[in-house]
Amino acid sequence: MxxxxxxxxxxxxxxxxxxxxxxxxxxxxxxxxxxxxxxxxxxxxxxxxxxxxxxxxxxxxxxxxxxxIPEKVVHARGFGIHGVFKCTKSMKEYTKAGFLQEPGIETPVFVRFSNFIGNKGSKDTAIDVRGFATKFYTQEGNYDNLALQFPVFVLTDAMKFADFVHAAKQNPVTDVPQATIAHDNAWDYIANNQETAHFIMWLMSGRGRPRSWRMMEGYPINAFRFVNDEGKSTFVRFVWKPLLGVHSLDLEEANIIGGVDPDYHRNDLI
Ligand code: HEM
Known part of the structure; x- marks a missing residue:
């Protein structure tokens, strides 16, 4: 190529x-x-x-x-920024991807951060899963990478995704809550689908209320296959580590900030 x-x-x-x-x-x-x-x-x-x-x-x-344009069913509330990905260690041994060959190679990226359940106009600080989609503009074409701020997912079989989203989105009668999963439909789903337990522990911890998108880890969750120049393949998992460390908001802080500045996370990057 x-x-x-x-x-x-x-x-x-x-x-x-x-x-x-x-x-x-x-x-x-x-x-x-x-x-x-x-x-x-x-x-x-x-x-x-x-x-x-x-x-x-x-x-x-x-x-x-x-x-x-109708909003996305999930990850509707999003915000994008441009940046640069810098390779700090050669990954030649595992992959032939150009942008991971030599330390120092810089690749322009565009990142879209998003809340999972929150509607487009909801608040940034709600208890929710955050995702980020990174597009790398590499010498060989575009490379996309998705991540969530937890290392585990809420389900193991994609067949249940629609059920979880229906349960977690706002109650169809009251249209409440707009930004988080705090209602009985969601808890019914959680109680009856025990594989959610690990994920819910992460969601209900401070990790469900990041202080800033710059203070969040990112996990693409799935395993990927790298192929090197000799055709040898290796299974890999990616983790994004924030240079600023992982920091959360207290629940009270998140509630107050969400009222005063619903765009708190995006304003942090503008
Ligand atoms: C069971 C499997 C899954 C299903 C069925 C699913 C479904 C979806 C759907 C329908 C969207 C909205 C797409 C759009 O309207 O543009 C979406 C977006 C997204 N998903 Fe998933 N998802 C799944 C698992 C995951 C996993 C494991 C991750 C993390 C590694 C993830 C991260 C994201 C992110 C970051 C976005 C927002 C993308 C953007 O900003 O453009 N999803 N997903």
Whole structure:
């Protein structure tokens, strides 16, 4: 595979080809029809009622009504940042992946942190699982890696995922709670599916209330296979260790901060 020279600006360079300027051009509808203005709807006379045949107004309003993208069923509340991954030790013995060959190689990354159960508009500090999705822009193409802040998962068979999510999301009658799993449906599931026990211990510990996304471990949980230049494969597991150490919020702190600044974790990175 072709290897490209990459640095922190590579992504911006790559995007350049898709950028277009249309300053000075005529304003048009979605279908390309020229329009003279985007601010006044048609009326019957100067003070008359608005006219339904104003298709531009009709399109603009219906677009607004329908422009919502439904939020993800899980990990809806997310926040992304750019960064750099620096290889500090050669992994040549286990993998031929270019970005892990030599100490010092820097690879631009984009990371999306998210809460698992919390809805898009819920608070950052709720007791919840955190996830982060890391996209490495390597010389050989994009490499994606997912992690949660616990080393264990809530289930062993993916068939139960939908059941757990239905139980953990807000009660369908009251739509409460919005940000965490504190209701009977969730506890019924937990009590009747004993393989959740280990995961629930982590969730109910301080690890379920990280102080900052910079103070959280990350576990991709699954085992992966590395293949080296000679074709020899090795099973590996990844762990992300925060340079700042692991720190949590007290429950009371998390509740107060969540009220004062629901965007506490994202504001920490802005
Ligand atoms: C039983 C297996 C699992 C199922 C069925 C499942 C399902 C899902 C679904 C449906 C989404 C939302 C995708 C979207 O709308 O874009 C998601 C997102 C995510 N999952 Fe899982 N998941 C599972 C296990 C895991 C595990 C083991 C991890 C951690 C290693 C994980 C980490 C994540 C993360 C970090 C996201 C957010 C991705 C992003 O920010 O783009 N999941 N998962």
């Amino acid at each position: 072709d290897k490209k020279e990459i640095d922190g600006n590579s992504k911006i360079e790559q995007l350049k080809q898709y950028r277009a300027k249309n300053a000075g051009g005529k304003m048009t509808t979605d279908a390309g029809l020229k329009i003279s203005n985007d601010r006044w709807s048609l009326r019957a006379g100067k003070r008359g009622p608005r006219l339904l045949q104003d298709i531009h107004f009709y399109k603009k309003q219906t677009h607004l009504n329908r422009e919502r």
